[in-house]
Amino acid sequence: MAWLQWITPRVRMGLLASDGGGGDAQPSAAWLQAALASAGLQAPAGVCSGLTLLAPTDDALRQADFELPQHDRTALQAWLLRHLTLDEVRTAPVLAMLDGQLLHRESAAGAVWLDATGQRLRMLGAPLLQQGIQVQVADRVLRPLHATLWDRIQATPGLHRLTEALASTGLSAWLGCEGPFTVFAPSDAGLERAAARLGMNPAALWSDRDALTALLSRHLVSGRWPSHVMPWGTSLRTLSGETLACNAFGRLVSGDLRLPLAPGSDRSCRNGVLHRLDEVLLPPSD
Incomplete structure (x- = not known):
């Protein structure tokens, strides 16, 4: 999946950590910086600005038993691919993820989506545009498709x-x-x-x-x-x-x-x- 190395721009991760101040806290996805580096997903800023990454929270990763060091580069790239879409998260009724999975919005203006098995995924907080890629934190990990x-x-x-x-x-x-x-x-x-x-x-x-x-x-x-x-x-x-x-x-x-x-x-x-x-x-x- 070498092509991922140029469609995914570099992301500054400081904006994804929980806010320690008095304002509303952005749900934390502090794992992402290390994951992108381990996957070799580095590219000039501004490339393929239509991409949105659904980034599971740190808690969601722990619940899914996802351990970053245990994944080789190819497996990690495939995992990230499952969470990338070119569709507009705020307005699209269906999100086509880059691995072929489709997510359906549960209600017309809601933040809850249904995957192929009917399980819910909730978008958390506001999307953040960082050097050409929109990062939307979500409450769980997307699983690979198994059913034919x-x-x-x-x-x-x-x-x-x-x-x-x-x-x-x-x-x-x-x-x-x-x-x-x-x-x-x-x-x-x-x-x-x-x-x-x-x-x-x-x-x-x-x-x-x-x-x-x-x-x-x-x-x-x-x-x-x-x-x-x-x-x-x-x-x-x-x-x-x-x-x-x-x-x-x-x-x-x-x-x-x-x-x-x-x-x-x-x-x-x-x-x-x-x-x-x-x-x-x-x-x-x-």
Whole structure:
């Protein structure tokens, strides 16, 4: 990760220690100066000023059993990468961390965020701009992503029929691979309506492995596509080889329907992103 050595500017750590005076104390993250030095993250001031580092407090590090001397440079760089984002912490509804993890703001104007497992992370105090990098102290450490897309789909309520269909067609194997992939997961109810939308008998669709594989393959695309970087106004190429149109209004074209991403979308996994849909994706109607 040598590229981190020039995207992360030097940080003056005196501003991150707790205030010993009578004013409001800035939560302490005094570990950061030593961590950046050990990781070799030194660069001229002002480089890549859009970066924000979510810096866990000293107490959060102790609770996570994180011991700086026990980490080699590569491991430490990967750990820091997990806490860096190019998104605007004060206004963005979703933060895409540089390791691919997505954090979701719990409420519209709140300081609490949810990670991929639903655990809360709270921003503490005001962000500090120091030589080109914004440092935002947080109350806990971000853990690495372990669940694959296949793990996540199996564990998600409302995706039981999709789980069965992916397993029966063999497409589940793709979702356990390194990827990355983005999956647009139709709900159980949407899959139940799929046969009628295709003009098929439900029993015929579910017993026709080729037809079911073709249908589900339209819901898989290569790459990691959280909603805020989706190519709205253009299209994506699906695993089926077909084009999935993404219109300029944030909708996916499915036959004669225009589908928004449903609640529960933007779930980050080790090998990609999981979105939710209320209906299946069909080729555009003529």
